[in-house]
Amino acid sequence: MMLLAALSLLALFVWPMWKIVLYAPQYPTGVEMHIYINKIGGKEPGVLQNINILNHYVGMKYIEPDSIPELKYFQYIIMVMIGLGLIAAVVNKGGWFLGWAVLMTLLAIAGLYDFYLWEYDYGHSLSDDAPIKIPGASFQPPLIGYKQILNFDAVSLPHIAGYFTGAGILLAYAAWWFKKRLSR
């Protein structure tokens, strides 16, 4: 079980962990941005460019993956966590399981908080010479869930690898719990 928990993090290197979808009349199927552990992509090619084009009307900063350091180092943290998870599986002690699960939980919270900070930054740091200025408006997408931003309906939700990670954390807690019951 702990082995599965550790391996579930491998999904982060295959699938996106989060998605933000923007809907508007001109975008009936939505513009769907995918956030990976180490890059930003989209459901179709060109999504990041199209979001940047939309953002520039209101003076939002360009989303440039190269300028987001988290996309570079976060993958190493995950690799370490996979390594620790595997060791925990080999050591096969409840304390290791719980420790790993708690550490992953803290990392996930930190990751979401970091995501919020970036969203806040993009949504609020608006250029002074933006072509369209709307007094008092912010363009911060929702952390999770739905929000209307001007003419767009924005939806922010975990994607495949996000669900895998969540399941992995739960698995680690479950492994600890079963271990505790068995040893009783």
Next chain:
Amino acid sequence: MRDQFRFRKILAAIIVMAVLPALFSGCSGPAVKGGALTGDEASRVYVKPGEYDEFYAFLSGGFSGQLSAYGIPSGRLLKVIPVFSVDAEKGYGFNEETKPLLETSFGFIPWDDAHHPQLSQTNGETDGRWAFINGNNTPRVARIDLSVFETVEIIEIPNSGGNHSSPFITENTEYLVAGTRFGVPYPQKDVAISTYAETFKGMLTFISVDKETGLMDVAFQVLLPAFNYDLAHAGKGNSHGWVFFTSYNTELKHTLLEVNASQHDKDFIAAINWKKAEEYIKQGKYKEMPANYAHNVYDEYTHTATSTMKKKVKVLIPEECPGLVYFMPTPKSPHGVDVDPTGEYIVGSGKLSADLTVHSFSKMKAAIDKKAFETTIEGVPILKAEETVAGVVQKPGLGPLHTEFDGKGNAYTTFFISSEVVKWKLGTWEVLDRAPCFYSVGHLMIPGGDSKKPDGKYLVALNKITKDRYLPTGPELTHSAQLYDISGDKMKLLLDFPTIGEPHYAQGIAASKIVPRSKKFFPLEENKHPYRAMGEKDARVERSGNVVRVYMTTIRSHFAPDNIEGIKVGDKVYFHVTNLEQDWDVPHGFAVMGAQNGELLIMPGQTETLLWEPKFEGVYPFYCTDFCSALHQEMQGYIRVSTAGANVPLKWSLGEDIVQ
């Protein structure tokens, strides 16, 4: 007394006879004009906003030179695809990339007369890959890629006088044909027109189509008497391997043809065995003849067409190739020659004949086997008239032109003079129904109606004359298409809609065969245009002598660069504009003041080039012509032109950064 009574009876009869027709016409007059509408037609053709039509219809533009795509059953015009005529709207034939598509042995030709679209087929069914269409005036065939709805290839037909019986297709798109409508001297030379019967010839051309790429090549030509080869169709099923061409002017006349070419009771359907032709080619039994014809190909990665001249062609001569061609006598100046879905029946629409003659392929084969020949012309056996006929539709109407099939054993033939579509049964040859057309119908179309698998739901009639059908637009009126429901026993008129140019001929196909293959944009990373700019960092201006190349990019909502200085009167300025967008339906346009040229309309990921030769010094604006975004109106720039000898340095910029 008695006489008086009789007189009254006669009077009553006269009154009845006089009044009855008036009554009938009183009822039928408006109904005929409306086409006997019963009330639910609107819902049958109503496609809700935002929903798709069930079929695409491709209608030729005739003298417009183009091909139009309509949705059926709504009759909504979706796109006019420029083919043989320049189109300033799309920059077709104006930008440097598409100019080579219109090259011929006569040089650049900006117009042609486009008659017969044909859709590519696999196993006798339309496959939605390509459309082909002929240019009649300067003989050519074009290929349109249906993933982009753009013309991607045009090949000129050598030794042809007018490419009318074209580009009819074999059941796996092995070949397209291109038969000449006008006899011409062969080889082309300066001779007296009165030597027509002796020196003129009629050449039938077979163009091979590459299975993967669609690239066309003149495979071989068949040299025949100078009849006028009108239309054609390939066999299918059992008759696969044969192509049938109608002919008129078997009288071999060259003047006042409306009389002189209408004298013979029977003209011919030429049946060509192309599998036999392939054998003769393999055996080397052809003459390699000098020729000069253009082959123009548009590359989807360089977004540029190239034109090459070809110099040779293989000619098969019937006298040296027995079994290659037979003539089937058919009354009278036949226009359409249409093969039913099984491949057995060959309908020859003798346009000046009172009856409709249907040949049987198996009877034709039997006649060939037992050598039932009347005589031979220039090495071509003429089959005995009665030997090939399967049946005759008696007095179906006046002026039969073209027949298509519904796949349920029925045939539908247009009658130009009596202005109607007539439904009749294959095998029994009985007329089942007739529906009036408004007015003077030419060809008709059932989606897949000339293939092995017709979609026998709708029929589109293509009318030459509209008179009072629409709001008048002065002397020149639109032609029209009329949509009939043919799913039941009786044809039902549903809709009529105006068309572009003259819709000579059409093809239809289920939308589901095209929609999944339709491209949304061109991936920028696949752009191999020699003058592309892959991003704003590549935007620049280069001078070499008096040639100035502007490597320009577009993205919502600016050009890079948008300020250019150092251009001089007498320069040739090439604007190579790359659209950096990677989203569906975001083309940008480009136009510059004083360009004796068109505009550019650049699809996402594409590069197009406009040549501008500034005449006077000054500062000239350029701008985006296709409303692209909320800031489209601001998508503009300036180019400064100095006198020929000026020392203004070449400079370009975007925003405040001067790049040099």
